[in-house]
Amino acid sequence: MNIKQAKEEIKHTVTAYLKKDDEDRYKIPLIRQRPVLLMGPPGIGKTQIMEQIAEECKIGLVAYTITHHTRQSAVGLPFIKEMEFAGKEYSITEYTMSEIIARVYRKIEEGCPEGILFIDEINCVSETLAPTMLQFLQCKTFGNQAVPEGWIIVAAGNPPEYNKSVREFDMVTLDRVRCMQVEADLGVWKAYARSRHIHGAILSYLELRPKNFYRVEADVDGLQFVTARGWEDLSILMQTYEEMGLPVDETVVGEFLHHKDVAEDAAAYFDLYQKYKDDYGIPLILEGKIRSEVFARIYDAAFDERLSVVNLLLDGLQNLFRSYGKEKAKTDRDFAALKEYRNSEGAKKEVFEEKKAAFDIQRKTLETIEEKTAAALEHAFDFMEQAFEGGQEMVVFVTDLATVAESARFLAEHNCDRYLQYNQELLIGSKRAELLAELNRD
Incomplete structure (x- = not known):
């Protein structure tokens, strides 16, 4: 199992x-x-x-x-205890309670x-x-x-x-x-990985190289292995290094993925992933400002590159969904606190007005990120339709929107006609399974 x-x-x-x-x-x-x-x-x-x-x-x-x-x-530590049996005293060994x-x-x-x-x-x-x-x-x-x-x-x-x-x-x-x-099961781990916000480059790489998710091999150089724990720990380091502006090279990757070929391949892909982000201008796509040369390149790109671009778009959207979720939770808490204060004994009008003014600012902040996120989602669909015309890449895009908690919540609260359309048209479950089966055969 x-x-x-x-x-x-x-x-x-x-x-x-x-x-x-x-x-x-x-x-x-x-x-x-x-x-x-x-x-x-x-x-x-x-x-x-x-x-x-x-x-x-x-x-x-x-x-x-x-x-x-x-x-x-x-077990516990031994100690000597005096006890009496048949009128005679004996020293016996007892044990303290186990630490566990x-x-x-x-x-x-x-x-x-x-x-x-x-x-x-x-x-x-x-x-x-x-x-x-x-x-x-x-x-x-x-x-x-x-x-x-x-x-x-x-x-x-x-x-x-x-x-x-x-x-x-x-x-x-x-x-x-x-x-x-x-x-080990990559499909199950990916659902967990999304909830833990594993680095997009790792999820994209494993989508393309599923056989490298968990490998244990013994050769003349000894035991080589890659585990789910290794990917998760590497992800945390990669995200922190990026915030600090530090590079993640093959040596660093090899400290987490103890398989020379996998570490080398993954490190090369991570470099490409960052290059695709810059070359395609992912932030600009989500703002609806697509450069004309982008479509010319994506039409001629190999499947690996096309899927990487899809995952980069998903990364950008998920960051927005998470930001919206945090602001929504804060707004809900502030509203509950404001309502509780208003209904409390001894509530002062001037204090309530101050709290309400602060809440109105927070509500405006939520509305801004809400509008930005909804617009970015529509821009992403604009690009996906022009670039991939409902192909396998669209299956990956729509499926991942549905399976990540933050995006699923946003879609449940905000109507997106194109998401509902593709979710029905592409028969997500069966086509996703066919796509992953095809990748596993490669």
């Missing part, structure tokens, strides 16, 4: 495990609440979906990467009586910790401390082909867990 399917299944599991009967007891007895074991390659988003699940289910989350811990932090279990109890005290205890890289532990992890999965305990009731165990591990230190689980352990096999 892909990471999106795994997320949904874990949410279902959490909901089922936390469901109670009329007597306030869990419907599925604790002994039958199998821990979830998520097995998949590194860097595909296993930790991120735990954060999303906890937030969406409104429960707590305690997450640990177990390879960062010793046996003492997982203590974190769960702190979370409970913070107001999260139910939650997820997530342990990453569980099958990559040291030899001294391996028995503890088996005990954890089989008995839901760390040392002499049980995981509190209402807390669900989710663990994640890497298949042996990705990590030399992987330890295989025996049948006894596997018979006590729910094992989910997860694979």
Whole structure:
């Protein structure tokens, strides 16, 4: 399954495990609440979906990467305790509470009586910790401390082909867990990437080179790999470097994409992407000021270049959609605060008028960005119609407008006839699938 399917299944599991009967007891007895074991390659988003699940289910989350811990932090520290048996005193070894279990109890005290205890890289532990992890999965305990009731165990591990230190689980352990096999999926990741505002050059590159999204290869030079985590971290750096006016060359890219050919290819494409932005004058297109030579070039351009221009247009529009969304949220907050003040006891007319004047300025700011965004969208459609005449590029353009949250909200609030027209005419779902299938075959 892909990471999106795994997320949904874990949410279902959490909901089922936390469901109670009329007597306030869990419907599925604790002994039958199998821990979830998520097995998949590194860097595909296993930790991120735990954060999303906890937030969406409104429960707590305690997450640990177990390879960062010793046996003492997982099990607890030993201490000597005096006890009496059959009239004689003996010194015995006890253990303090596990740091991990203590974190769960702190979370409970913070107001999260139910939650997820997530342990990453569980099958990559040291030899001294391996028995503890088996005990954890089989008995839901760390040392002499049980995981509190209402807390669900989710663990994640890497298949042996990705990590030399992987330890295989025996049948006894596997018979006590729910094992989910997860694979990298570009389509699912792109939906996540858009919501996280991953750099447009990366999204455009992966649209053209989908096979380079996740690669792990061993050759004479050692292990070469590219992961989803690498793309996301590279995106954050690229955006910051651009703000600082710093270049992102092949060396920098190679520090995140540990595959020489992919890093070289991606770095070359990023340079082209910036060049296309300047050559085509993307900001001018969105202002409705298209240079005559632009159409001559786009008609003769290869598909890679044409798709890059589409993504550059989408980048420019998404920046406007985000700006509009921020101003809209601020305006709504200001209006709610103004209304609350007006209805409050002791509200003074002169203070209300001052607040209203400030609100009117904010409302005008919103109207300005709203008009600019709507105009840019129409100018973008003008260019798309003249440049691509409803071809594959238009499918990509209209589909991405629909799937990014900020643009989807704007389109829901503002009627755009051409968007609705193309959305129906192009049968977005099937044509998009055909286009991506074609790109995957190349």
